[in-house]
Every structure is written in structure tokens, then in C-alpha cells.
Amino acid sequence: MSTSSVSKGCFVFKPSSKKRRISSQTADYFSEAKNDSEDSGLRFATCQLLWKQINSETEKIQEELNKQLFDNLISFLRQSHSEFQTKKTEWMCRMKSSEIPTAALVLGVNVTDHAMTFKSLSEVLQDNVTPYVVSLQAKECPGIKHLLQKLMGQLMDCSVDVDSSEEDECVNISQKKIHCSMASLSKWYENVTKKTGSETPSKKRTSSSRHWQSPPIVVIFKDMESFTTKVLQDFIVISSQHIHEFPLVLIFGIATSPMIIHRLLPHSVSSLLCIELFQSLSCKEHLATVIDKLLLTTEFPFKLSEKVLQVLINIFLYHDFSVQNFIKGFQLSIVEHFYSQPLSVLCCELLEAKKRVYSLSHNQCENIRSLPSFRRYVESQVSEKQIALLTEDSFLKEVTQELLEDLHIYHENYFPVLRCLHVFTTSLPKYPLGKQIRELHCACLGKRVWETDEYGSAVQLLRMLAKAELVAILQKCVEIFTSSSGKQFSNTVEKLGEFLTRFQNLEVAEANEAQDVCVSSQKELQKKMDLYHLQKTLLELKESKRSKKLTKFEMLRFEVVDFIDSLVRSYLAPAEMQTLNEVVYFHTANTLREHLNAAPRIALHTALNNPYCYLKNQTLKSDVGCISNTAPDICIVYKLHLECGRLINLVDWLEAFSTVVMAVEGTDPDSVATDQVDEIIHARFIRAVSELELLGFIKPSKQKTDHVARLTWGGC
């Protein structure tokens, strides 16, 4: 069946039911990729498992981070309607002013992350506060009628959950018929609460023990800014009329700033709201936690290389601030890694990986031998071992196990030392090595950090730290090392503890010494003397300070800094230098950038401007700014159009095109009359121009006959 037709734009294809595949075999596509790939099934399983773990971890992180916010919100809800529950007159008098309690939730510009927050928010509310939670989106509510319909629909649905099954049907039937109005809503609420109230106490306990007695109706406006003002205003005014009949609470999801409420709602309407502001966690913190928990840990075997991490962070910082997208990029890199790297089968827990090494096939062993990092390793070995490594599979497997263990140990050491260094560098002015740990991580992953200028200046600055600061930092470092799992750090912790005690001992001795120096110099200065002498003594003083022997504190400080430096040098070697790093590190940042942060316009321009990039034909090779006359028609037409102003005369364009094309075909342009453009060339021109129109470079213009308007300026 063909998919082109002049009467239809949609074509459905349904295979006969017996032919239809029953389950999806995603794994098949994984293996279909390359015929030579090995262990694809195992790799796919590992990949899925890893992603599942990571995904649940991210959800846990989000939950933890939102906990504070949700607690605040719940207590606000509790407070706002406590009066209603007790049916005190206080409530009534407050409601006389018809104020609706409202929580304004400022969520930040990372709109993509909001959905998750709202999802967990409504879950939390439904679990703890009230079954009546309604989420509304602007796109569902173009008018007040739709809004009320949605509201009623969702409320009826959730009431069904609580009610016994016999009510089920009648509710469902009435839902369609019910005239959606606030009056019917309040009647419904009365019914529902009466029902639960009239039930026997024991039954009530079981059914709605988690909820309060007269649960409030919570309406969440997910994207407050996109709602039409009229709908919002109408809803608020109408519901404020009915607020004494049922407890209503609004939650506004705000992406910009709380000011938007006042811009959207006139004073007469906003005065009907009793607004309290809540701030969700910032996306930066969220990202920091995600990186901390996912990347800077040995828990997950999969790692990102410096460039990949840089790409993901750049997308986050310069494009969307969306943690969700960061995680998506992370997911993509996992998939890409397992898909493209046959050795990724070893990218799992250390014990499991060691087991898997045994079952590696000969091809996989060859794969290991061709890894650049492994080649480096082989070259550094003695010649007998080299031969053994390159010829004996079993020996290779043994060595591979050792190497994997080494890699694991490297990671175990790397992260605590990285955190320790980060503690040191964050206290420095101007943050030479970056403020965030992710920056430091990137710097360490890529190259030998101790060879960089930034590290040099950081060490310089460290040598000038005050004692109090230094002690605090050292204490933090001790904490980091003791909490880390690495076994090698017991010595380090001891050493750091020793430093700390020496600092304490210093305190007394130093205080005396310092006083001495001060007193003596002060005495000198207090004497009466002429200008010449004063200058002389000051110079002497300065001289003595410069050549002065270092104090004990300074000596100790140097010692500490040197110790840290030695830690950095021994443990923070770049990952790329590690043997077998290709197994766990995902390196191809390019593919990631192409798939996540594509530049379609640049691709189009390159294809049009320099077709040689795609069509490797020597005739297309040409200098910049020159129209190669053998290029595809659309390229020629495009280049000609670049030379025009805002309007392009089609006749001239056609003529120029035919001139260029004729030159290719070797016909002498003189011999052809200008007015008579060859038919085929004309047709080709027409096609190229309509293609450019489809691509959005030009559009027909009515300004002048037979002219088209150019829609772009400059190169592209």
C-alpha cells in the first residue's frame, strides 16, 4: 500500500493479528545492530538493570529534596482549614471576607521538572490530607466552563475511590448529566462528607483514617502563567462566593516570580485570596545532589568522561536548567555506551565483572587487546609478559581481572580525595578550581590537575590560609575520609589527626611568640626619632619580616598543603590514563551533543553551502564563497539567493541559475539566446525554488510581480 495520495494524509497499517508480535523485543534491536557484537543480550540486561537502579535513585533524591517543601505545604493546608473542621464561628467570620487560602508555589524556570514535582505533590496530598486533589493545566481550560467540567470530573473520580462500590454507578451516570456549577459542587461536597460522617465510626476509621474529617478540596493550577486571566478571575470570584460551603484551597504553580499573581489578577480579585508563598528547591541544588549521588560515587559502575559531563552540564546551564533533561542525557549515554562498546559487558559490580571475564570469547579478548589504554599497559610490561598478554587468552583474563580491581580501587580512592580537595578549594577567593565540585571533577577527569595553572594558584592561596579556616577544613577532611569506604585512608586519617593536634599545641606557643615580636617592634617605633631614622627602622623592620624564619604555624601549614598535594598527585590521576577505563567510561561526547542539542539550521546551511561535506565527490570541492557549478541545483539556487537583498526577481534568478548551469554543461552561453531558457533547466529551477520555499528561506511576495521575499539574512 502506498502512502502517497491526493485525498488522504493518514495511513493506518495493521498487520493481521497472528503476525503481530506479542511482546516487544527491545533486546533484539540491541543485538541487530552489529553482527560482530558480543554478549548483546547480557549487555542489554545489564544496561536495563543499571538504568532502573539509577532511575529509582533519582526519584529518591527528588523525594528527599521535596520533603521539606511538602511538609510546609501540608502544615499550611492543615492550618488554613482547621477552623472549618471545628465549625467554629471564627471560620465563618473569616469566610465572610471570602478569602480563599492560596499557596503560591514558586518552582523556577525549569518547566520540564515541574511535572514530576506536581505528581509527587498530589500523591503526597492524597495520601496525607485529602482525597480531593484536582490538577488543572492551562491547555485544558480555555474557558471557565471547561475548567469547572475538569474540576468536577476529577473530583467525582476521586470520590469514587473513597465511596463504596454501590455509589459507583450512580456517580458515573450523573457525571455526564450534572450541570457543572459551583452550586452542584457544594451539594456534592455536602453529600460526600455527610456520607462519611454518618457511617459507623469503626468503618470510617478504615476508609479514611489518613484523611481529615472534612477534607479540603485542593485545586492545583500547574502553570499559572499560561491561564487566561479571565478564567482565573472568574473562577476565583465564583468560588469565593461558595467558600463557606466547602473548604477550598488553591495552589498556584509559578515559574517566574510571585509578582505574576498581581499582574494577572486585579486587586479586586487578588484581595479574595489569602496567599502564602512557598519556594521549591533550586534546580542548581537539585543538580548538585544528582551529580553527587549518581556520578561521584562508586555505587554505579558506569562513569561519564570529562567531555560528556561537560556537554550535559552545558546543556543544563545554557539551555534549560532542567534536571530532568540532564537525567535523560545520562540515560542516553548509558544506552549509547552499552550499545556501542562490546566490552561494556564488564561494566557492572566488581564481583560480577570478574565472573564475566572468564566467559569472555576470543573476539572479546581481541577487543580488550585493541583498547588504547590496554595497549599502553602492554607496552609498559616486560617482553615475555607482553607476548603472553597478546597471545594467551587465559592469561589475559587473569590480568584483566586484576586491572578491573585496580580500576575499582582507583575510583574508591578518587572520590574521597576529590571531595577533600574540593573542601580546600571552595574556601579560596575567586575559586581558581571552580566553586562546584562538578567543575573540579571535570578538571581532574580531563588532565593531570596538578599540572594546570589553576591548581598552582590554588596551592599558592592555600599556603596563605588562616589557622582557624585550615583547622575547620582539616576536620571536614577527616570526616570525609572516615566515612569513605576506602581502606587505604586509615593512614591518611591518622596523619590528618596528627596535624590537628599539632595545630592545637601550636596555639599556646605561638601566642607567646607573636606577642614578643609585636612588643619589640612597637617599642622601637615608640621612641622619638627624626624622619631619616624612622624610615631606616621601618625598612629594617620590613627586611626582618621578609627574611624572618618561618613560624611554626607556617611550617605546619606548608606541611599540610604538601600532604594534600601529595594526595592529589597520587589519587587524582585522570581517568583516561587508567587501564581499561574504556569499559566503564562513556567517551563519545559528540554523539550526545548531536542527539540532544542538535543544530538543524547549521546542518542545512552546511549542506547547501558546502555539499562536499556530505557528497564526497571531487568536483564539489570548491573554495569558500564560490558557486561550484556542478553542485546540486538547490545549492546553486541557494547561493545565488544569498547575494540578493530583501526581494528577489525570479526572472533574474532564473537567468543567473541557467548561466551557472550552462557553464557546467559546456554550452557556450553566447550561443543561447537569453530569453530562451532551456525547458529542463527551467523545470529544475522551479523545483529548487519550491524546495527553498519549503525550507523556509523564501516566500512569495506580493510587493512586486514575480518576486519572492527572502526570509533570512546573512549566511543563514
Next chain:
Amino acid sequence: MSQLELKRSKVLEARFVADEDVLKHISDTGGVKVRKDRAQLALNVKRFVKKLENISDDEAQEILEEQNYVAVLGACAEASELAQTPGKNVTFDSSQYPEKPASTPQSSKKYSASNKAQLKSKKNEFVSTTPYRLRKRLTAPSLHSDSESDYSASCSEEEEEEKDHKETSDVILDQKTPSKTRAAPTPASKKIPAKKLKEELMSNLVEEYFEAHSSSKVLTSDRTLQKLQKRKLDQQTLLVLLNKAPPAFTAELKELNQQHESLFSKWMLQLHLGFSIVLYGLGSKRDLLEKFRTSLLQDSVHLVVNGFFPSITVKSILNSITEEVLDHVGTFRSPMDQLDLIMKRFKEDSSLELYLLIHNLDSKMLRGDKSQQILAQLASLPNVHLIASIDHINAPLMWDQAKQSLYNWLWYETTTFSPYLEETSYENSLLVQQSGSLALSSLTHVLQSLTPNARGIFRLLAQYHLENKDNPSYPGLSFQDFYQRCREAFLVNSDLTLRAQLTEFRDHKLIRTKRGTDGVEYLLIPVDNGTLTDFLEKEDEDM
């Protein structure tokens, strides 16, 4: 003589002029004098005009030399008045260039013989006004003779002596035109030599932008396609002609396609993992997606959407999902309800799977915010797998953050360089003649279902429409007149019946109503005359 001197300078100026503006300027300043002289010069002018008519004649140059400057000036003024229409202006322009070097002694001296020969041989090409910079570039290699620059320099010097600043700038602007035109005839050599435009381009880009957008006037030539013999081709002939054109770079294109095809199973994998795939890059991606479909999707339910189809709507997409994929009977109040149902069904039944292939997701009909929202929500379903292609340069602007995260795109560059045959084949593209065959068939179909009276009413309107086809200011038939005619033909008995009929026509887009300036309602048939004539002929046959 001093007056003559003055005139000469003006003559000089007038001769460059391609633009009506400057001509007007001359007639403003020097016009008074010229008009006085005109009586005496009438003979000369006539002769000049005669010469203008056969420009291709080589003798024109010599004869023009004999003319005195005043005559030429007069002719200019005259001609500009005579030829206000753009078409004539063009011939007028071209006539001036050959005459110019000959009549100006200083410059003709410098003019090299070879140049002259060149000019003569290619005089008929003078008309061409290829786009600006191309011409500049073409000029650069062959016309590096100093005559060109000398000429313009001397000219501007003269100008500066007598004219104020504004005029000079005028002239300089105009000087550009002839110099460019003269460049055109140089044959495009095998390889057009490159001129390092890039640096210059970058630095001037901003200035150029404002220059081009500063005035509403755009300098382009006034030539129209009407002058060419073959103006518009219809779709059929176009296709036939294109098939004749030899395909280029087949080997390379094949290689490109093979590269893309090797990604198929990766796409499937990623579709299954919850991503959607969007293809971009130059060239039609239709064949590629077709190949993907036929090679991998044969055994699963899939929906192909031709976004470039001119009357595609989101509703039709949703309809084909509900009716054909989900076998749902019933109607929906709004696309939103329909979407809700689809989402519910897909969420309930996890064995249900749908592959959605959309060619040209950025087409005119689908690029709207609402359409994209609905499609994005469809794509966000875990068992709906979307793979789409985009072509427009601004296509990514369709999606905001929220939609992008719903779509969950993975971008793939698939530059194919294959022509957009199918995508541009619908009768909406530029330069292609609207054959109107679709309109005709719809016309007959609608009218066949109507009563004979209604057909008569439409005939009446159509005939009146055709009678007035040559009247450019034809506003349409006013309702009252129409009613009168219909009554006379015993087609209706009250204006209410007529209105009822008209509503029917309007619903089928057979007529359009327009309110005139006097508040009277006019009726129009928005179909082109050829189709209408065909239709009437067919009707006559049937009767």
C-alpha cells in the same frame, strides 16, 4: 555655452539613470528649460525614440553620437513621461548604456577597443540584471581594465563641481546599476573565480542589514516572467521535464542513504526506550522513512502521516487512531476528549503499541501550537513511538520546553540531498501553474448533488462572472442584481430562498461574499476563469 555646460553635466547624470526617481529629479530642475526647447527638438526626439525601438541595431551608437546632448536630455525626459510602465523602462535603460561612452569624449577615449567589441557582441544581454553580488564577482576577473573605475571617478568629479551632496549620492547609487549591468554579459567561466567575500561579508553584515531594511524601496529589476516564453509549467509537464534531467551523484547519494539505513535498528531500540526520533537535514526524508517502515515495521501497527498533505489536520490523525487503530465507534466533542480517550486506552492496555511516522512535522497545517501540543502528548505515551522529520529552518521554534520534554526528542541528522518531490507536488508551490483540476472536480461533485434550480442559480452567477472577466475592477455581482436576475429566470421567488441557496454555496466555498465600500453585498466565485469555463462547458454537455 555655460548653460550648455550645465546641461551636459545633467545629461551625464540622466544617462546613467535607470530609475524614475532621478528622471523626475531632472525634469524638476532642468525640466523647465528642456520643455522650452522641446518644440525645436521635437524632430530629434522623434528620431531618438525611433532608435530606441531598434536598439539591437549597431548603428544606433553612431547615430546617437550625432545627437546633441540637449536632444538626448529631452528624449530622456520625454521617454520617461511616455514610458511610465515598468516594462518600457527596461528597454529604455538598456538603450542608454551603449550610447554613454560614445557621447562622453573623456571616457570614450579611455574605453578600450576590446571592451567596445565585447559590448557590441553582447548587447542583447544587457537586459539581464543578475543579482547584485554575483555580478560584482563575475565582473572582477574579466573587467579589471581601469576604464571602469576611471570612468566613474571622472564622473563623480564632475558632479561634485556643480551638484550638491545629495545629488552626488544619487548619482553614485545609479552608477552602480550600469556598472553591474555591464558586468552581466561576461560569460561564466568553467569555474567562477572565487573572490574572498567572507571577511568583507562578516564585517559588513550588520551595516548591510540596516542598509537593506532602511527604506521600503528595494532595487530589483522590473522584469517579469511574462516576458519569457514559458511562464509557468503545470505539475505534469514539470515532472516529465524533471525526469529527463540527468541524476547527479548517484553513487554518493547511495552511500549517504546507506549510512542512514545502518541506523534503523538503533532507532528502533531508542524508540522502545521511550525516546522519540526527529530527523533533520537537507533533502527529502520521505524515502528513508518509507524504507524504515517497510523494513522494520511490517509486523506492527503503524500510522503514517503525510504532514505535507495540504489538508491534514490533527483531528484526522486522531480520527485514524481512534477509528482504525482502536476500532472505536462514536464521535467526540473536541480533540481534547478524543486525546483523553486515546491516552486512557493506551494506558490501560499495555500490549497495545503504535508506531507513528510523521513526514514533515513542521508543515503549515501541523505547526500550530495546539496541534503540536496534542501530538506531543501522544508522543509522551510509553507505547506510542514517534518518528518524525522536519525541514523548515525554524522548525525547532515550534516547541517550548514543556513540549520538548513531552516529545523527548533525539535528533538525527539525515542529509539525503534527495529532491522534495512529493512534498512540493501539491498545487501550492510557486511558479507552478495551478491546473485547477481538483477545483473543477469538486465543483462538479458539489453541484451534482444540488437541485436544478440551485444549479441554475450558480450558472447564472458563473456566466456573469465570465462576462466580466476582462474587467479588472469588477467587484462581483451585487445581491440585489442577482436576485433580480434569478427572479427573471424563474429560479427563486423570494430573496429568502436565494439567501438559503447562497448559504449552501458558501458552505462549500463555491462563492465568496464581500461588502463593497457602499455597504452592498457582492458575490464572487473564487475559482479561476479557466476552470469556470471548463465547468460551464461540461454543464452544457450534460444538459
